[in-house]
Amino acid sequence: MQVIFTVNKYMPVNTLKDHKSEQRIVSIRVWLALVFILLLAMVLVSRLFYLQVIKYDELSTRSEENRILVQTVPPVRGLIYDRNGNLLATNRSSKTLSIVRERVDDMDQLLSDIGNLVPLSDNEQTRFKKQVRRRRPFEAVPLKFKLNDEQVALISVNQFRLPGVEVNAELVREYTEGSSFAHSVGYVGRINDRELKKLDPALYSGTYTIGKIGLERFYEKLLLGKPGYQEVEVNVRGRVSRVLKRVDPVPGQDLHLYIDTGLQDAAIKAMDGRRGSVAVLDPKTGGVMAMVSNPAFDPNLFVTGIAYSTFDDLNTDIERPLYNRATLGEYPPASTVKPVVALGLLSSGTVKAEDKIFDKGWFQLPGSEHKFRNWKRGGDGWINLDKAIYRSNDTYFYNFAGKYGIDRMHDFLSEFGYGRKTGIDIYEERSGLLPSTEWKRGAYGQPWYPGETIIAIIGQGYMLATPMQMAEAVTLVANRGKHVQPRLVREDLPDVQRPQWGEDIELKEVDWDAVIKSMENVVSHKRGTAHWRIGRNLPYRMAGKTGTAQVVSIAQGEDYDAEKLKEFQRDHSLFVAFAPIEDPQIALSVIVENDKGAANVAREIMDYYLIPKLKENAEKEGK
């Protein structure tokens, strides 16, 4: 600056001649500048022309893509009703907090901000982070479910500093009857990795749950429905400003069951909290009217993701609440097979109904010292088939075991559903075990021993059956061979493959009469095994069969206290029955684990179901 001053002071300025040429220099430069300005202006105009005319199509498309978001509209899951139209599974609106990854700058910061407003468990965060990685672009991933009103308000007040956060109303599955139908209806839960790989992503867009067990799993495809979509205009924060176009989703199909909620409740009440299972069938259709597996659990726990600790408690509980005893539990059917075996003996000509043997309390194979004992030490004296059943005499059956043979017995019993899945419409089912010589060779590589037939013929030894199989077998007896299979859903639905196995069993009417008559005697004859418990003051004709299963093994390697261990070694009591004999309307099997009283449970259930009907009929006739 000093330089400027000193120089300025002594410089001669603005001589006329200098001035003119200097002005000319500047003028020329201004002209040059004008040329540059025009050139650069042309650059700008051609750039605008390029963007707005040449690239118009591409850029206006991208502007539409920006503005318009195609959102899937998840379908409403089909409802599940019992036979009287009571809702068993419904969908309840619930507020869900979800996040769109693309709109979030700092996810960890956002999560901690949200955590300051509403409590976030580690569980929720890990699940969310897992899901964020595999979501589709711009899909909102749920972080927290079932927000209460206060939490919804907190989030919306702070919305401005929570970019990418959405609170959406979502339909959440609800099981209105709680634990009653945990095993039959089952439950939905969060889609896991394994399921995600298998399912069709288009169908599950916007749906976060999938049927895990029970009907929810078996009829998943039908219950799910088909998603629709809507084109919405959104701003940069993903807020929807209006809906441009909408294709409605196809709601999932509703299911109507044979289940009778009242009967189910009566069965649960009759079980009185004891471990065990009840399977009640409608003999006309095979419809499952009640299916109890005790203890049960609340399926609502699983819908939006169960806490690890809760699941762990359920999973390791010694009483195994998660386990569906009715279709997965394999028990020795014990004496409950005797009516079916008797039919086999009769139809094969092994015995005639009036043939008698003398029971001295045990049976010995020729050339063997081993005594196969009757359950009643003293023996029952002279017995025919009728008495053998109502007294549940073992010796009678021991006598004909050798003559009948295991393979004939296997083939005959399998017609009644033993040793094969009943084909009920849930996936959780086991086939039980119906032994044969062939089976033993395959399983043990050993020949069949005659002694094993003797045990098998009274439903012990290798033989195992699920409560549902026992109910199926007694239903076929009630139907006099007319084939039905257990099923929960009433509708005949397309796209659903229910395994069909068996056909009507053709036997002589006299054989049916004989066996059914002896089953009636189990209850009504004063020496019948169930008479003392349930046979008195019976207002309808019931056919039944008792059973006592010896507990062969218990879960090993686990630390149960001695008391519990003792309890778990007691015999199970079993009972199969149907009624009324002249027109069977109900058939059932009951198993009470490590306790007596299966017959009493059956009587309570049947009374609940039949007595109102009897009254109704009586009133009709009275008029």
Add this chain to the structure above:
Amino acid sequence: MASQDFVRQLDEPYGFSKEPHWSEKFHVDIVLLGFLLILCGAGLFILYSASGQNTSMVIRQALYMVVGVVGMIVIAQIPPRMLMRLSPWIYAGGVALLLGVLFVGIQSKGAQRWIQLPGFRFQPSEIIKLIMPIVAATYLSKRPLPPSLKDIIVVLAIIGIPVVLIAKQPDLGTSLLIGASGLFVLLLAGLRKRIIFSAVALAVPAVWGMWHFIMREYQKQRVLTFLNPESDPWGSGWNIIQSKIAIGSGGLYGKGYLMGTQSQLNFLPESHTDFIIAVLAEEFGLMGCLVLLGLYALIIGRGLMITFQASSLFGRLLAGSITLTFFVYLFVNIGMVSGILPVVGVPLPLVSRGGTSLVTLMAGFGMLMSIHTHKTFLDIRR
């Protein structure tokens, strides 16, 4: 002289050269004022849409415009000679303020650009925008032209000091623009062609040096993003991509006023400040842009005319520099919004929201008016 003939011809229809217009007594150039007011009106119209129909923002902007016009008329009263006389002092004052910013300035958004005074705060770099061409024009108008090497070095030093100080704030965009306004004076003063060419040759290593030693990370990022915006579409490339989409989707005639989806749904960032031209382009299309560019062309044309007609060498250099700098703002802004220049944070002159730059620009036009309406002692036109 061909140039003078042209000037006279252009002059005739406006009737300024023969007898003084009444407005010249108040040192107001009525033509320039008219163009500026039309542009300001258009600016408010666009701002209303760009701000999401924020009336209070538009009113505040209108108030700044009133302040700017008043400031312009006040500055127009100052004769160019006085500016020349004062120039060393205001230059010294400006540099002192810049030093003040470095030591006692206020930080905001990672840069230290402000000085706090009781009641308000301001950016000294805005004042330097005005001072720079005055000082350069003052110095060179007193030297024989074309400038000697020594004079060039002196002018470069005069330019360089504030440029470096502003770059350190850091505010690279402003410092480059201020440097440009000083260099324009040098170029208009007849800087020899071989010096220009050798400067361009030197620019290549200079750019390399700047990249490695002067530019901050965010500045480098801007350049990298400019070169390939799609590389980071959710981060720093977002602005450019979205503004290109906004402009392109406007097409020839636009989507209609207040109907621009890019701007109204907030996809376009900074829509009311630096990227406001994209709002116009989206809602009024290429036609709207051409109308706006036409308005700018009228203002720049008037500025160049004043340059040609300036009675003194100082006036000619100063008017030329102010007009050229105005064009550079316009070019850099539209260039960056349309994606042919990196995003450097230059607002669209007189249209983007913001009071400071508006008042500064208006003050510059005030100087143009002063040059045009004050007859000098030595009128070279006669």
